[in-house]
Amino acid sequence: MKFTLLFLFFSICILNAQQSENLNKIDSIHKYISSIKSSDSLSIAHQHYQIGELYRYALINDSAYYYYQKAKKVFKQFDNRFETSVTLYRLAGMQAYDKDYTGSEVSAFESIALLEDLPQTNEIRKFKAYNYNLLGIIFDELELFEDSIKYYDLALSIKMGLEGDFERSIGATLNNLVKVYRRSGQFQLAKDTYNQIISNKSLVNSHPDIYVLALGNYGKTLYESGDLEQLPGIYLKALKITDSINDSYNSIILHQHLAEYYNDNNLTDSAKYYAYKAKEISKDYANDDLLKSLMLLSKIEEGEKATKFLEQYVTLSDSLQKAERAIRNKFARIRFETQQIEQENIRIARERMWLIIISVILLVAALLLYVIISQRAKNKELEFNRQQQEANEEIYNLMLAQNDKIEEARALEKKRISEELHDGVLGRLFGTRLSLDSLNLNPSVEAIKTRGQYIDELKTIEEDIRKVSHELNTDFVSGSGFVDIIETLVETQTNAYGLEYDLSHDDDIHWDGVSNKYKIHVYRMLQEALHNIYKHAEATKVDVSFKLKNDVICLIIKDDGSGFDVNKAKSGIGLKNMNSRIGEVEGNLHIESEKEKGTTVTIEIPTKIEV
Incomplete structure (x- = not known):
């Protein structure tokens, strides 16, 4: 299992390195995982989730969505709520990326509902915060700004209370708030939130990518609010940081902002430079950024060039809309097929x-x-x-x-x-x-x-x-009859077994006060003990004594036989019968034995139980 995880981690690193190699690597990983023979459905579900992760890193969302759906189905079947909720969060991210905002919202809320029913550990609360942050993004894109702010605030409040290093994650949510405040026209709140970001020097120094995003959103806030004093310095500062950290993706928006600023200030050459630069970088990334770059160039250029870029914009926009519809349909089809499978499973x-x-x-x-x-x-x-x-x-x-x-x-x-x-x-x-x-x-x-x-x-x-x-003419002592019976038993048994014996009894024992039931059990246990000595002990002599201690009759039977290991000895039917009889009189049976040193059986019977 450890080898599999290391293999997957190494593969993810390769997938991020070069898009052209992603499919080959994913194919090889897929074949490797498929070769693992497992009858454990949960193990297979985890493998599907890992394949989905690999496709997500490779930005192949439909395949990622497919494998996340397969993993979710099994996790849900086994009522693994945490794994189901995490997979739903990933699905919601795929759907939001492909502009299926309704489907993304449903998946995110379903994920949160599952997390609410679980013990609120640090890990559970972390994914709740991630889901709320995603809902903030969704409602921001839908221009439902109040809802967006509400869910960003929920995400932020949870992240602030998490154990561990969530500095970058908190900074990302704060930056999202700067953006939504700007888009909703709440410029002062946007500036205040930006100041909250830059006041954290550790965040600025440790996570320059977050600082770049905040600078870009702050600069756009200044631009839209008409406060142009710090422009274009803010944009250029952010662009310089992206160059230092080789963050070409975030530089696209900064180039667009600069082109827009210079165009508004009639600095056409500078505007064209940054607009074309944004367009070139956009080709390697998301089509949305390329679409924005084409629209910007159609506004900056004039004549045929402007018309050409506008046509490219329309063509790309139409193709993107068709692709988005196709993806949404594909997501819907996958959900439908999954539902059919689930119904069949039901x-x-x-x-x-x-x-x-x-x-x-x-x-x-x-x-x-x-x-x-x-x-x-x-x-x-x-x-x-x-x-x-x-x-x-x-x-x-x-x-x-x-x-x-x-x-x-x-x-x-x-x-x-x-x-x-x-x-x-x-x-x-x-x-x-x-x-x-x-x-x-x-x-x-x-x-x-x-x-x-x-x-x-x-x-x-x-x-x-x-x-x-x-x-x-003097009467015999009362109660001497049972003692005579015991003497007869011992004498008869020892003579039959060829044993010497010594019998002693305490005259303080009042046998007349003991019920016949108890006397019978004493008689039978003594008889069984003598029989066991004859069968197993190889003894030559046996000592039998009756004593009275604290209202308890103690019958002690000691032989000089071969002895045995009490812990290893098996209980025969005779010993079981003795234990049964001792239970009837609520007494105790204790056996001490040592090899070659004989055995001592002690039977304790309370005399106060009646009679």
Whole structure:
């Protein structure tokens, strides 16, 4: 892309150098750009705009207009408002140059309307000023001087507030104001505006071409207002500057002004000199200037020469009018063809729109069908999970019920044994003790001593049996059933997996206050963790602990296995199930692992959530 821009810039420099080479260069550039294969319509539009620029520099306006129109069509289609507005500004310039003032006015206003809808950046405001300046030129040519002044003032007010170097552009608009004030007979305003230009020394020194135009318009203002004191000095000063900067085009008007001045002062030779000079220079430039030079010579010369120049003027004027009409017709034809293409594009776009609508409807229908099928599958899955949850609850309740029955059977058995010990054995022992006590009447010292030993021993046995009886009749600690289930799970799993284990639990955890749902999730997550250790860890020992920290139950499962990289590990269905269960209890799951150093799984469950 950079190469293309450099190539185009270099080509533009060549186009300005020599008119005879312009067509060849444009043709080669056109072929080069056409050879670029691109499916991007916007890229092609930018290429058309660049070709239009090249033709504009070569003063081949109809071709420039054609390519600007092609670029505008695509920019407009893609709603690229800034590019569209800039292209419209270029089109308006082409139309004004070829005296299609109505078409130029329409294009300029359309460009401004697009710019108004955009964020008012420095670049946007710059092109608004350019459009207003162009409208000032158009209305000046149409001799609608009040409108011309209004739009020049708008352009000037915007340019004054722009960031960057717009000194020359401001000077050009001020010079245009000098001209329109002069043409509308407001000579004092023309002089004041000229003084505003020359008061800017930087403008005068940096941009002598603008200074030349201002001098020419100021001199013409003096001439038309009858203030001839500074004439022809102003004209000659301006002409000298044009020679120094090789500005032959602007010297045409100065030669015409001098010829007009000298003719009015009956200095015929000088008048003829400058009139013929203007005519010769005009041949290389615009026909309008040549037309003015011919009219001037018809007034200065006499007899047959005057008639000859007048005939040339009429002939050229007729041919120019025909050419202008032809160009305006060509512009109109291009606009008409463009409108036809745009209408065709609208028809195609409408067909595409319907195709897109139908496609979208079918896509939405397919999507809805997919959503319905997916929702049904999801509902089935949720129903399955609900049934599984109910099954888990039922299993756990059965486990608790079985454990309660075992505990009840144990309690009954302990009570029976206690009653047997208390009512049977103790009763018999008590009777024996009384019998021995009655034998204590034997006065033999040895008998008394022996009986006393037996009696003391019987008392000791009695106390021991009574103590055992009371201990057997004491209830188990409430809530110990779930801990027993966990102990059974750990013992069963580790035995099956060939692992050593260490289980510890905090007695401060009140499992009776935790719902069966939460207990089931704890049971299943512990079961899944032990299963994962067996499948993946290659461990020999596992430590399981329950702790209570700030009303949070912490289940910690630590193994001495091979470990893994937590960041790179893929989540299997087991880990996903654990994450799902931890979400159900609004807890946290944290895994720490290091290769060859084992893995620690920490499960945190808040106890305040209920229950």
